[in-house]
Amino acid sequence: MSAPRTRFAPSPTGSMHIGNVRNAVFSWLFARRHGGSFVLRIEDTDRSRLVEGAVAEIKEGLTWLGLDWDEGPVFQSGRLDIYREHARRLVDEGRAYRCWCSPERLAEMREEQKAAGRPTGYDRHCREDSHGRTEDEPHVIRFAMPLDGETSFHDEVRGDISFDNALIDDFVMIKADGFPTYQFASVVDDHLMQITHVIRSDEWVASTPKHVRLYEALGWEPPKFVHPSLILGPDRSKLSKRHGATSFVEFVERGYLPDALVNFLSLLGWSPRDDREVMTRDELIAAFDIEGMVNHPAVFDVQKLEWISRQHLRLLPDARLAALARPVLEARGLVSAPADPGADAYIAAVCGLMKERLTVLPDIADVAGYFFSDDFDYDEKGRKWFAGDGARDLFEALAEALQAVDWNEESIEAAIRAAGQTMGREGGRIIHPVRVAATGQTAGPSLFAALAVLGKERVTARLRRAGAYAEHINANH
RNA sequence: GCCCCCGUGGUGUAGCGGUUAACAUGCCUGGUUCUCAGCCAGGAGAUCGAGGGUUCGAUUCCCUUCGGGGGUACCA
Numbered sequence: 001m002s003a004p005r006t007r008f009a010p011s012p013t014g015s016m017h018i019g020n021v022r023n024a025v026f027s028w029l030f031a032r033r034h035g036g037s038f039v040l041r042i043e044d045t046d047r048s049r050l051v052e053g054a055v056a057e058i059k060e061g062l063t064w065l066g067l068d069w070d071e072g073p074v075f076q077s078g079r080l081d082i083y084r085e086h087a088r089r090l091v092d093e094g095r096a097y098r099c100w101c102s103p104e105r106l107a108e109m110r111e112e113q114k115a116a117g118r119p120t121g122y123d124r125h126c127r128e129d130s131h132g133r134t135e136d137e138p139h140v141i142r143f144a145m146p147l148d149g150e151t152s153f154h155d156e157v158r159g160d161i162s163f164d165n166a167l168i169d170d171f172v173m174i175k176a177d178g179f180p181t182y183q184f185a186s187v188v189d190d191h192l193m194q195i196t197h198v199i200r201s202d203e204w205v206a207s208t209p210k211h212v213r214l215y216e217a218l219g220w221e222p223p224k225f226v227h228p229s230l231i232l233g234p235d236r237s238k239l240s241k242r243h244g245a246t247s248f249v250e251f252v253e254r255g256y257l258p259d260a261l262v263n264f265l266s267l268l269g270w271s272p273r274d275d276r277e278v279m280t281r282d283e284l285i286a287a288f289d290i291e292g293m294v295n296h297p298a299v300f301d302v303q304k305l306e307w308i309s310r311q312h313l314r315l316l317p318d319a320r321l322a323a324l325a326r327p328v329l330e331a332r333g334l335v336s337a338p339a340d341p342g343a344d345a346y347i348a349a350v351c352g353l354m355k356e357r358l359t360v361l362p363d364i365a366d367v368a369g370y371f372f373s374d375d376f377d378y379d380e381k382g383r384k385w386f387a388g389d390g391a392r393d394l395f396e397a398l399a400e401a402l403q404a405v406d407w408n409e410e411s412i413e414a415a416i417r418a419a420g421q422t423m424g425r426e427g428g429r430i431i432h433p434v435r436v437a438a439t440g441q442t443a444g445p446s447l448f449a450a451l452a453v454l455g456k457e458r459v460t461a462r463l464r465r466a467g468a469y470a471e472h473i474n475a476n477h
Numbered sequence: 478g479c480c481c482c483c484g485u486g487g488u489g490u491a492g493c494g495g496u497u498a499a500c501a502u503g504c505c506u507g508g509u510u511c512u513c514a515g516c517c518a519g520g521a522g523a524u525c526g527a528g529g530g531u532u533c534g535a536u537u538c539c540c541u542u543c544g545g546g547g548g549u550a551c552c553a
Contacts, residue, residue: 009553010553011552011553013552013553043553045552045553046551046552046553048552049552049553099551101551103550103551106550106551107550110549110550113478114478116478117478117479118478118479119478119479119480119549120478120479120549120550121549140551142551155482158482158483161481161482162481163480163481164480167479167480167549168480168549169549169550171550172550172551174551175551176551177551179551181550181551181552181553182552182553183553186553201547202482202483202546202547202548203547203548203553204547204548204553205481205482205547205548206480206481206482206547206548206549207548207549227482229482229483229546229547230546230547232545232546234487234488236545236546237545237546238546238547264489267489267490267501268489269489270490271489271490271491273490273491273492274491274500275491275499275500275501276500276501277489277490277500277501277502278501294489294490295482295483296482296483296484296546297482297483297484297545297546297547298488298489298490299487299488299489300488300489301487301488301489301502301503303488303502303503304488304489304501304502304503306502307501307502307503308502314515354514356514356515356516357513357514357515367514427511428511428512429511430511431511431512432511432512434511435511435512441512441513442512442513443512443513443514444512444513444514445512445513445514446510446511446512447511447512448511
């Protein structure tokens with residue numbers, strides 16, 4: 001295939017919807033797969049819905065995701081002259097016409113049509129007759145749809161689709177405020193920007209015949225249309241706020257990795273048609289194709305996202321994970337700000353130990369707090385190891401024994417097991433109390449590995465503290 | 478209402494005329510171990526939405542039907 005050009009064309013009317021991001025992923029993947037271009041276009045033609053900061057969020061979002069664009073952003077609001085010029089041409093050629101009907105009249109008309117159970121649509125009041133109105137008066141420009149016959153097009157994922165022209169409205173191309181509608185602007189831009197594959201949600205298939213007729217009237221070759229299906233919530237309706245997080249930023253905030261999100265989203269409505277699911281960005285690019293796109297909607301399953309997230313987290317080298325974890329740990333006050341090699345090596349060691357139990361990056365702070373702070377309570381279930389007269393002596397003896405140990409996992413294990421044995425404690429009966437003393441937890445990674453990372457100083461201090469605590473609670477009985 | 482699209486285990490998908498209907502996730506059980514997570518091994522879970530055709534044979538092709546979704550704006 002000769003270099004395709006795709007585009008992502010969001011409107012800056014709020015925060016990016018996760019479903020829209022999925023379409024960006026598809027468009028980007030497709031362009032990258034075939035060595036084409038990915039263009040960013042901002043569809044800011046509805047002035048009443050513009051949201052401040054939305055464009056910045058879109059750009060930041062794409063950048064965060066690693067979906068780099070080759071051109072743009074192109075703002076439609078800066079291209080008004082272009083749309084007007086093409087609209088005028090269509091009016092001159094009789095393919096479009098000016099319409100002075102008021103919004104009120106239109107609303108009333110729609111009302112009546114609904115009440116009568118007829119299909120709604122503009123009654124073409126101004127199509128053949130300007131009713132004495134002039135260009136100077138406020139008006140819109142409508143497209144003159146063919147009155148009969150049908151319009152069909154080929155959708156790359158669903159095949160041929162056709163519509164009855166009689167049922168398609170003489171839609172508005174240029175609004176009264178001089179701005180184009182999506183229907184018109186996107187066609188003009190897609191052509192002018194030489195977009196070869198229009199990849200956009202299923203919700204656009206119903207308006208595609210309008211676009212097809214527009215291309216025809218303009219004398220242009222239409223691009224290929226690709227309509228991936230919608231992403232649904234668990235109740236199978238279009239994913240929306242009431243299903244939980246739908247805004248892209250919420251996923252960023254939760255701490256998913258860009259690669260994990262791209263991977264998960266790519267699997268919603270597309271499949272490589274083999275057993276692979278966890279895929280790197282490069283693997284996705286190499287595997288992506290339109291044939292693998294599916295024509296039925298997909299339910300957004302957070303549990304699957306979480307699984308993919310876990311897989312990507314453990315794919316990361318320790319040092320890389322540590323670099324990502326540092327800001328999280330700093331925010332929790334577990335690590336202090338200026339990075340230094342010693343601390344970073346320590347964080348990396350902790351990450352190596354803990355990464356298999358992370359679903360999302362910030363989990364590291366919840367699960368590994370005791371590696372960074374001595375300020376922890378003993379888990380309720382673990383307190384039983386402090387009870388009894390031998391407890392204090394046990395911890396003291398252990399601290400003493402470890403003092404002289406060459407600090408590595410094997411030696412630590414040998415020393416602890418030996419000390420336990422002399423006190424008549426083996427296996428879990430020595431390991432569990434030590435874990436509670438050193439980490440406050442009853443669960444965690446392999447104890448000796450954890451102790452090795454924690455370091456001699458910390459471990460012995462915590463054992464002594466545990467001894468004191470044991471003495472304290474036993475004295476109170 | 479009208480138009481369009483879709484319908485394989487809870488979920489994401491594979492399969493597209495002959496399969497014990499596959500993989501993953503999620504769930505359950507067992508194993509490993511110092512615990513949890515993980516990992517390994519098993520298991521439950523699908524009359525392939527339903528009814529008609531076509532065919533020696535349909536999840537796969539056709540029709541109908543039901544269900545779901547989308548569209549029906551001077552929003553995108």
